[in-house]
Amino acid sequence: MTYKQEIINFYNARTNYDNETTLNRAIALFDYATPCPGQSVLDVATGTGNIALKAAQKVDTSGSVIGIDIATELLKIAQQKIQAENLSNVRLIEVEAEAYQPEPDKFDAIYCSYAIVLFPNIPKILENWYRCLKFGGFIAFTCSSENSYLAFSIVEACAKNGITLPNLHEPLGTPERIQHLLTQAKFDQIEIHPRQMGTYLSLEKAQSRWNGQFWLHIDNPLRELTPQKICQIKASYDEEIAALETEQGVWHEELIYYVVARKA
Secondary structure, three states: OOHHHHHHHHHHOOOOOOOHHHHHHHHHHHHOOOOOOOOEEEEEOOOOOHHHHHHHHHHOOOOEEEEEEOOHHHHHHHHHHHHHOOOOOEEEEEOOOOOOOOOOOOEEEEEEOOOHHHOOOHHHHHHHHHHHEEEEEEEEEEEEOOOHHHHHHHHHHHHOOOOOOOOOOOOOOOHHHHHHHHHHOOOEEEEEEEEEOOEEEOHHHHHOOOOOOOOOOOOOHHHHOOHHHHHHHHHHHHHHHHHOOEOOEEEEOOEEEEEEEEOO
């Protein structure tokens, strides 16, 4: 199975994606950057359309919103929501983010909620966003710290078993790396707003957070391993998590960076 198909299958299976938590953490991007009436907005990896619908309300009928995604089932949900709210200024396109190449200087705002780390070539994505953004326009996206979702424990468990697992949060996992990548892509007026959404979990729940195999990354060596090797890695992961247990439980970091940058 290709990496693209893995992504499609994973998100197509999440038809219960919408809940208060996923909605609130997505539209929190509007706390930091909001489009104005009449503007043109692109929502990358729109999913069930939470960002796209909110943006459509902000830009009003004089503006327009395009939402792109590769998950057919989530786009169906987004379309149902658009029809339910009788919005005429939102259009959905089923297309890969890398393949979508609109004309230069097309959008006033580009949003991407919780998906930028899934793109194999983040610098190229940022370069394309810069190209199709109008001068004075902004991009707004979310990414996670490099140790969110127990990533360090997962990577270390693999290393103990001779497997080098790339940390998908690493490229944008610190404010310094975010700043560097955006500066390289020529963006200006960069803002990075951290929000800690982590909590303490019971040992059992923390250990159940990872099955020893699942990892959405284009270079995922776990795909090729035998069930026996996966079991060994999972056992190492459980040991790693047990070592983190305190009286409060196991700290499950979910440090989200809300990022805004402009084409000045």
